[in-house]
Amino acid sequence: MKLELLAENLGFQQKDGAFSKQILGYKASLVMYKIPGSYVKIPMVIFVFSQTIDKEQTKKIAKAAGLKGAIKESVALQDNAILTQAKFGKKEKFDAHLEKLAITFKELDLKELDYCPYCGQTETDGIRVIKGAAVHVHDACVKDFVEKVTTHLETVGTSKENLLKSILYAVVGGFVGLLPSIIILAFVGFYSAWLFILIPFAAFYGFKKGGAQRGSYVMVIIALISFILAPGFMVYAYAEYAAAYNYTLAEAFEIAEFRAEFLTDLAMSVLFTAIAVSVSWKTIYKQTHGQIKKDIEELKG
């Protein structure tokens, strides 16, 4: 869907390279937002604030947002923005939704970001579009920030110190994340895709504990560990099952029923791992250098 068309439909004006309008004193910007772990982009509206939105505030905002939802985003500062879904339809109805949110922002005493997020000064001389919202900055501050971060990524960021330790910790973490699935499977005899989600998260937690730099390749390591552990456990469980009847896995595989069951379970475990990896992707990616590089690219303009 063309953003211009939706902007016209919902009454957003193009200004400073972004689509925005004022809602009870708050600037709302219309943006295209990528759904975590997919290639789907949906139109959303973003509000940017001068401070991090805490858990309590998030809860209240989510309640006010209802079905249209509220997602936290970082715009130059940490978790200082709120996204809500934008849809084609009656402008008045959508405005009412945005006003409801704005009233909640007021109640929570959230202030709009009205200073340069890099130095804190209010007199600014430049504008950057960050995550679809126009942010007032100092050109010099952005330049400094980009340089500093780029240098950091190129020096400290490429260090391989602790990498092996981190990978080992990630494998251990992955095993710990697999445990609930093993227990459930052993006692109840079914899988839960939601339990599989623990595997990538636990593996990533392990990686962080190891203390290595978090380059973009961490995503590959986490995905690999998840895809080896979960289906690997399936194969192990079936080998044990076959051994109980004094068969090797290869011998048991000759039995059509065993083969069918094995292949179904293997396919399911691969599918569930894929779901788990894709669902956890955005949360993990946010904590890697990949995200920082992307943010920096946006700032360079």
Ligand SMILES: [Zn+2]
């Ligand atoms: Zn500044």
